[in-house]
Amino acid sequence: MYQKEEESKKSKEIEEKMKKEVESENKEIKLLVLGTGESGKSTFLKQLMILYKGGFGKQDKALYTTTIRSNLISHTKILIDAINELGIEAKSKSKKIMREFYEMEYYSAEDLTENVQSQITALWQDPGFKEAYDRRSEFQLPDTANFYLNNCERISDPNFEPTQEDILLCRIPTTGVNVIQFTVDDRPWQVVDVGGQRSERRKWIHQFDDVSIVLYVVATSEYNQKLYEDQTVNRMHESLILFDQTANGDFFKEKNCVVLFNKIDLLKQKIKTVDLKVCFPEYTGGKNYEQSCEFIKQKFLEVGRNTKRTIFTHFTCATDTENMRGVFDAVTTTVLEAELKKDGYI
Numbered sequence: 001m002y003q004k005e006e007e008s009k010k011s012k013e014i015e016e017k018m019k020k021e022v023e024s025e026n027k028e029i030k031l032l033v034l035g036t037g038e039s040g041k042s043t044f045l046k047q048l049m050i051l052y053k054g055g056f057g058k059q060d061k062a063l064y065t066t067t068i069r070s071n072l073i074s075h076t077k078i079l080i081d082a083i084n085e086l087g088i089e090a091k092s093k094s095k096k097i098m099r100e101f102y103e104m105e106y107y108s109a110e111d112l113t114e115n116v117q118s119q120i121t122a123l124w125q126d127p128g129f130k131e132a133y134d135r136r137s138e139f140q141l142p143d144t145a146n147f148y149l150n151n152c153e154r155i156s157d158p159n160f161e162p163t164q165e166d167i168l169l170c171r172i173p174t175t176g177v178n179v180i181q182f183t184v185d186d187r188p189w190q191v192v193d194v195g196g197q198r199s200e201r202r203k204w205i206h207q208f209d210d211v212s213i214v215l216y217v218v219a220t221s222e223y224n225q226k227l228y229e230d231q232t233v234n235r236m237h238e239s240l241i242l243f244d245q246t247a248n249g250d251f252f253k254e255k256n257c258v259v260l261f262n263k264i265d266l267l268k269q270k271i272k273t274v275d276l277k278v279c280f281p282e283y284t285g286g287k288n289y290e291q292s293c294e295f296i297k298q299k300f301l302e303v304g305r306n307t308k309r310t311i312f313t314h315f316t317c318a319t320d321t322e323n324m325r326g327v328f329d330a331v332t333t334t335v336l337e338a339e340l341k342k343d344g345y346i
Contacts, residue, residue, distance in 0.1 A: 028181075028188040028189065028190050029187060029188070029189050029190070029212045029213075029335055030189075030190045030192065030210050030211050030212050031189065031190070031191045031192070031211075031212060031213055031214075031215055031331065031335075032192050032194075032211045032213075032214050032215070033045065033191060033192065033193045033194075033215045033217065034194070034214060034215070034216050034217070034242075034246055035216055035217035035218065035219075035239065035242075036219070036227075036235065036238055036239045036242055037173065037227075037228060037229075038142070038143075038219060038222070038228075038235070039217040039218060039219040039222075039239065039262060040217050040219060040260075040262040040263060040318040041193050041217045042172065042178070042193060043168055043262075043318040043319060044193075044215070044217065044260070044318050044324065045178060045180060045191060045193050046167060046168055047168070047318065047321055047324040047325075047328075048180060048182065048191055048324075048328065049180060050164065050321055051321065051324070051325055051328065052182040052183075052184060052189075053180065053182055055164070056164075056167055060167075061161055061162055061167070064162045064166065064167045064170050065109070065160060065161070065162055066109040067109075067170050067171075067172055068109075068148065068155055068162055068166055068170050069109035069112045069155060069156070069160075070108060070109045071142070071144065071148055071170065071171055072112065072120065072148045072149070072152060072155055072156075073108070073109075073111060073112060073116075073120075075141065075142065075144075075145040075148060075149060076101070076120050076123060076124075076149070077101065078139070078140070078141050078145070079123070079129055079132050079133065079141070079145070080098045080101060080102075080123075081139070082132040082135070082136075082138075082139045082141070083098070083128055083129065083132050084098075085139070086132065086135060086138065086139075088128045088131050088132050088135075089128055090126050090128035090129070091126050091127075091128065093122065094122065094123055094126040094128065094129070097119045097122060097123055098123070100119070101119070112155075112156050113156075114156065116156075117152055117153060117156035120149070120152050121152050121153065124149045124150075124152065133145070133146065137224045137225050137274075140226075140228055142171045143221070143263070143266060144169040144170070144171055147169055148169070151166075164321075165319070168318075168319045169319060176194075177192060177193070177194050178192070178193040178194075179191070179192050179193075184332065211251075211252070211255065212335050212338075213255065213256050213257070213258065213331065213334060213335050213338070214246070214247075214252055214255055214256075214257045214258070215257075215258045215260060215331065216243055216246065216247070216257060216258070216259050216260065217260045217262050217318075218236075218239050218243075218259060218260065218261050218262060218296070218300065219235065219239070219262055219263045220261050220262065220263055220264055220266075220267040220292075220293070220296055220315075221263040221264075221266035221267040221270050222235035222236055222239075222263075223235070223236040223274075223276055223278065223279035223280075223296075224270070224274050224278050224279060234279055236279050236296075237279070240299060240300065240303055243259075243300055243303055243304065244303045244304075247303065247304040247311075248303075248304070248305075253308070253309070254308045254309050255309055256309050256310050256311075256312070256334060256335075256338050257304065257309065257310075257311050257312070258311075258312045258313075258314065258327075258330070258331055258334060259297075259300055259304075259311060259312070259313045259314070260314055260316060260318075260327065261293070261296065261297065261313065261314065261315045261316065262316055262317070262318050263317065263318070264293070264315050264316060264317055265317045265319075267289065267292065267293070268289050271287050271288070271289050271292050272287055273287070274287075275287050276292045276295060276296075280295065280299070283295050293315055297313055297315075300313075301313070310334075312330065312334055314327050314330060
């Protein structure tokens with residue numbers, strides 16, 4: 001009798017464990033993507049759309065067409081302002097075009113006529129505009145400006161349809177919360193992206209429940225740039241402060257975290273001429289890409305000092321789809337290993 005009761009008890013325990021394992025396997029994984037504005041969070045989400053949601057349909061492309069054309073006009077106006085504010089000399093022909101830009105108040109995608117396209121092309125060929133672009137760390141200009149200005153004629157074509165690269169580089173500041181859901185290997189995922197600007201961060205708290213893992217995105221190339229919101233604050237310093245507040249806050253202090261060191265393509269170019277010392281006076285590695293990467297990584301690992309969790313790091317370019325596939329595979333492995341550890345299997 002006693003033996004039967006023991007066997008029955010053990011059988012129930014096994015059934016309960018199997019039930020929990022099935023529930024765990026079907027439980028949605030929630031990935032929260034955090035970082036400061038312009039770090040590349042939204043680009044990461046676009047890559048997930050490409051990899052796991054079939055990419056972008058006609059409606060999406062129509063929206064991006066409008067945004068890309070608006071971006072092109074906006075970038076031109078920013079450079080015109082910079083030339084005036086920095087006292088850079090432009091050709092007399094360019095000055096005439098610059099005045100016309102303000103008199104006509106070009107702002108929207110609909111304003112990108114053939115005439116405006118030829119004006120933008122002429123301005124971009126002016127050495128004064130090239131000088132302003134080279135001094136872009138002194139004002140706020142999106143990283144994509146060079147690409148769009150070089151492709152002005154193609155973007156202005158009435159039959160223009162954005163490529164995957166065009167869409168990945170398109171700048172739409174995240175306001176509020178963006179969520180995408182998809183399934184990988186029969187496991188449901190929910191990926192949440194919230195605005196990185198200071199004014200948007202108060203909304204983060206509502207996304208902290210049931211988070212499986214945090215992905216924190218760092219723009220490695222922004223070590224000599226200032227915030228949009230505060231021209232006295234270095235972007236890399238702000239990213240470190242925000243990472244400290246996030247990683248060591250009550251919600252995530254024991255949560256595994258992946259730090260994505262993004263925009264390494266831009267870092268490789270910038271470090272050749274701008275020493276990391278402008279951001280970190282204690283840095284002694286010179287204008288060396290590998291040394292600067294290691295120094296930046298150690299800065300963030302020092303901040304995420306909690307020994308009750310693991311911080312994983314990856315250096316990447318978020319506009320590289322295959323690179324992003326590898327990053328997401330690593331994130332998936334990290335989540336699964338954490339679950340196995342929690343259940344006592346490893």
